[in-house]
Amino acid sequence: xxxxxxxxxxxxxxxxxxxxxxxxxxxxxxxxxxxxxxxxxxxxxxxxxxxxxxxxxxxxxxxxxxxxxxxxxxxxxxxxxxxxxxxxxxxxxxxxxxxxxxxxxxxxxxxxxxxxxxxxxxxxxxxxxxxxxxxxxxxxxxxxxxxxxxxxxxxxxxxxxxxxxxxxxxxxxxxxxxxxxxxxxxxxxxxxxxxxxxxxxxxxxxxxxxxxxxxxxxxxxxxxxxxxxxxxxxxxxxxxxxxxxxxxxxxxxxxxxxxxxxxxxxxxxxxxxxxxxxxxxxxxxxxxxxxxxxxxxxxxxxxxxxxxxxxxxxxxxxxxxxxxxxxxxxxxxxxxxxxxxxxxxxxxxxxxxxxxxxxxxxxxxxxxxxxxxxxxxxxxxxxxxxxxxxxxxxxxxxxxxxxxxxxxxxxxxxxxxxxxxxxxxxxxxxxxxxxxxxxxxxxxxxxxxxxxxxxxxxxxxxxxxxxxxxxxxxxxxxxxxxxxxxxx
Numbered sequence: 001x002x003x004x005x006x007x008x009x010x011x012x013x014x015x016x017x018x019x020x021x022x023x024x025x026x027x028x029x030x031x032x033x034x035x036x037x038x039x040x041x042x043x044x045x046x047x048x049x050x051x052x053x054x055x056x057x058x059x060x061x062x063x064x065x066x067x068x069x070x071x072x073x074x075x076x077x078x079x080x081x082x083x084x085x086x087x088x089x090x091x092x093x094x095x096x097x098x099x100x101x102x103x104x105x106x107x108x109x110x111x112x113x114x115x116x117x118x119x120x121x122x123x124x125x126x127x128x129x130x131x132x133x134x135x136x137x138x139x140x141x142x143x144x145x146x147x148x149x150x151x152x153x154x155x156x157x158x159x160x161x162x163x164x165x166x167x168x169x170x171x172x173x174x175x176x177x178x179x180x181x182x183x184x185x186x187x188x189x190x191x192x193x194x195x196x197x198x199x200x201x202x203x204x205x206x207x208x209x210x211x212x213x214x215x216x217x218x219x220x221x222x223x224x225x226x227x228x229x230x231x232x233x234x235x236x237x238x239x240x241x242x243x244x245x246x247x248x249x250x251x252x253x254x255x256x257x258x259x260x261x262x263x264x265x266x267x268x269x270x271x272x273x274x275x276x277x278x279x280x281x282x283x284x285x286x287x288x289x290x291x292x293x294x295x296x297x298x299x300x301x302x303x304x305x306x307x308x309x310x311x312x313x314x315x316x317x318x319x320x321x322x323x324x325x326x327x328x329x330x331x332x333x334x335x336x337x338x339x340x341x342x343x344x345x346x347x348x349x350x351x352x353x354x355x356x357x358x359x360x361x362x363x364x365x366x367x368x369x370x371x372x373x374x375x376x377x378x379x380x381x382x383x384x385x386x387x388x389x390x391x392x393x394x395x396x397x398x399x400x401x402x403x404x405x406x407x408x409x410x411x412x413x414x415x416x417x418x419x420x421x422x423x424x425x426x427x428x429x430x431x432x433x434x435x436x437x438x439x440x441x442x443x444x445x446x447x448x449x450x451x452x453x454x455x456x457x458x459x460x461x462x463x464x465x466x467x468x469x470x471x472x473x474x475x476x477x478x479x480x481x482x483x484x485x486x487x488x
Contacts, residue, residue, distance in 0.1 A: 013037040014051040032173025043133020044073040053086030077102040078165040080109035106150035160221035169225035170194045180233035196303035203246035204441040248337035255301040257288040258311030259320035264345035275389020290322045307339035317351035331363040340365035434463035439486035443476040
């Protein structure tokens with residue numbers, strides 16, 4: 001089955017209504033997904049991506065109904081993960097000499113998955129083009145760590161279609177392909193869930209990459225994603241939304257999640273939630289039991305929140321394992337601009353709450369005073385929990401009022417590239433050495449001007465502005481554009 005996308009572009013992908021887990025079992029899929037592959041037929045025939053390996057036989061059958069496989073001139077692999085390149089081995093068995101266009105990093109991951117180093121790889125970099133005839137070209141844009149090092153996007157001139165890879169997509173399955181055809185509430189929820197759980201750690205890169213693409217001044221009439229719908233109606237609305245989500249996003253929401261051995265901590269959570277509501281009826285308070293609720297829904301709620309409360313019973317003087325796992329994921333997602341506090345019940349010691357508080361602090365949250373209750377909370381203890389909720393609500397209400405205003409650009413307006421402004425100081429004949437350290441937003445490696453990076457001939461005392469443009473992070477091999485100022 002194929003679906004006409006635009007002019008000589010057809011969708012030749014695969015819907016997956018049954019899938020429930022992604023990235024192992026770490027991402028729960030609630031609305032199915034699709035593996036979007038696209039066939040472009042100009043003077044040259046181009047296939048962009050394949051489908052998940054579980055559908056490779058069906059994919060080839062459908063593709064062969066549409067075209068003689070030997071007529072495919074080029075294969076573009078925007079990303080080597082199995083849900084994108086899973087059918088590549090089966091396809092290459094039939095057309096083994098077909099050129100594959102991908103990033104240099106993708107060769108490593110494609111060979112790592114498929115074990116065919118002899119394939120006809122052609123590496124591309126940002127700005128490289130491929131002429132496909134009829135006055136049209138493919139323009140390649142590297143997008144490292146969105147969300148793999150090998151990721152890239154591909155733009156088709158003439159038709160003004162951006163094949164955006166994982167960016168702007170969602171795990172969402174529907175018989176209809178385009179954004180204006182599906183349930184808008186479901187679409188928004190799945191877009192947010194996808195961003196919150198997968199792309200949040202790379203928000204700085206999201207902003208930088210979007211503004212890089214916008215700086216090319218290329219018209220975008222359609223965004224063809226790797227999962228979910230194709231954006232044809234006001235496609236830039238999702239670009240605006242990503243810029244907002246990447247800008248330390250938060251709503252007037254507080255998320256409470258906990259695990260409880262004997263319902264004692266659950267009772268505390270309910271009382272704290274009531275106390276918050278007593279003070280601030282406008283704040284949305286969401287309460288979750290990590291042992292019973294969808295983990296990715298909880299993480300999506302944390303993403304949307306200005307603050308979180310994390311509770312656990314104490315077991316063997318440590319927190320409950322599911323809470324520990326959730327905090328590990330939260331640390332990896334690197335949420336910004338959020339407050340947090342810990343609470344929980346205990347019997348003869350209260351080590352869980354102390355550990356939660358320390359973990360939240362280490363994860364970058366602005367932590368508040370914790371609350372412990374010994375044994376099952378009685379009427380007095382529950383009143384104290386409610387008072388605690390009132391107190392912390394007032395504190396976070398004040399914090400929220402003093403936060404910078406969030407990006408509220410209407411989705412209908414155009415987006416201008418964001419520029420970084422610097423201020424120079426004049427009137428001094430002496431040159432001041434810039435001692436500002438920079439941190440890699442992907443792996444957290446820190447560049448210290450006092451130390452430099454001798455392995456790349458960057459000598460001690462070299463300011464960041466004087467570091468060569470071809471500098472790369474020693475730990476993750478990404479370039480200067482992934483670094484931000486580091487204030488320890």
